[in-house]
Amino acid sequence: MTDKTALLEKKLSQAISARKALEEAKKTQVTMLCDFASKLSFGCRGQDVALDNQLAKFRSALSKGVELEQLTPVIENAIVQLKQQENIFESNERALKSHIQGAGKQLQKLKGLPDDTRRKLRHLLDHELGNIKANVDYVPLLDKLLQFYMQTLQAKAAPQMSSSSTNPELALELLALTNELVFEEDVSEQIKQIKHNLSSDDSVDSLLENSVNIIRIFAKSIARERQSAQGFLVSLNQTLEELHKSIVETTNQSKSVNQEVSALNKRIEEKITKLNVETQQATSISELKQLVDNELKELSKDLIERENIERKDKETLLQSFDKINDRINVLESKVTNYKKRLNEQKFKSLLDGLTKLPNRAAFDDRYNQEFHLFEVHSNDVTLVVIDVDHFKSINDKYGHSAGDKTLQVIARALKKSIRKADFIARYGGEEFVLLMPGMPLSAAKAPLEKIRATVKAIPFKFKETEVQITISLGATQLKAGDTTLTAFDRADNALYDAKNSGRDRLCLRE
């Protein structure tokens, strides 16, 4: 009997440690899943507002340490959201197709177009644009480009036009449109060349040539962008669906195993109670021995069965977690790559990371372009250098992050205060530059004073202290004989005047 009891004890302790190991494995896998899910939801931020909200719920559910079962509805909603995203993509495609068809019909109606031009446009509409699938943001821009092209064609087809006729308004319009577009870095040289052509040659022929080239480059980058965004969403969707399935399977399986185990536990308990009652009633040692022997054999069988059930449960669980693991690894690297690409895109679009204004490189590009236009057309262009006063003391007194926040708020205020035609950039540190095409210096004074007053009126509050922040501005106008450097130096000297005469003011240099 001692041997039997020892065996029983051993089986019991084995069963307990198997259960513990199983629970540990489950816990580790759930933690890993939660960790991945929050990374994933951060990775997808910014794709779409509704999807963002869904994933934020997912993150919050995970951070509260919920059971797998409770995640199911959250994942289901995220899947619905992703499906809607795909539907949006599809409806964008339909919209773009109908715009292209519209342009095709317009082309048929257009009379007096040279054959070669007509062929070129047909090819663009049927082949180059026919195959692209656009993202929602690009449809209006592409549409504008198409309309522009049709407008230029109409101008060309007009009976009084000769091949050397010029149209400066259309050239400026196309240049402004091109400035709105973001291109991949590998085509930046081509785009630079096109912008250069547009600012120096406004013949209708050159306009047609340049607009076709822009549409081609733009169409290619949309196709690339969309392929990668759509691919990412589809694979995210698939993986979420697979995760969902695995979680439901795992949860269902755990439920049925739990039911089996508790039925077995109940049987074991009943047997022990029965054994207890019977041993009380036994009248002889041999009867007692026989009783205990028989019951122990039964109990032992039950325990072995329980151990088997739990071992099988553990194996199945581990297998399904392995499956989830593999999917997670693949997707994690996809999310990382996608984020990297988006960041690169941001870099390529020449935006300043902190203020989201164009950065210095973007300014240089635009400044050169405006300068070139000025040389050709002698139009009025005002150049302004803006600097935050005593900015160092904000960092020193309230910390660097208060300084960062200040720059963001000022950048937003500046952006809101300027005209659509103006161009503002963060030049570096606490310095901004503003280009105002079509604006003589004398007329710029009033709007610049207004900008100064707007920034001064922003109610900054740091560490419970209200702080007034001011800016100094130096402005000049491009003039004949200038180089980009001499004009910039003049604006900088005007800023120096403003700083030296007490700050919080605008100084002009003719």
Ligand SMILES: Nc1nc2c(ncn2[C@@H]2O[C@H](COP(=O)(O)OP(=O)(O)OP(=O)(O)O)[C@@H](O)[C@H]2O)c(=O)[nH]1
């Ligand atoms: N928080 C923060 N500080 C920056 C950033 N870029 C530059 N700065 C700080 O801006 C400060 C500029 O200081 P200064 O050039 O001495 O000029 P100022 O204190 O603004 O004084 P005045 O221009 O003479 O009115 C420096 O302390 C820089 O460290 C940034 O991105 N974030």
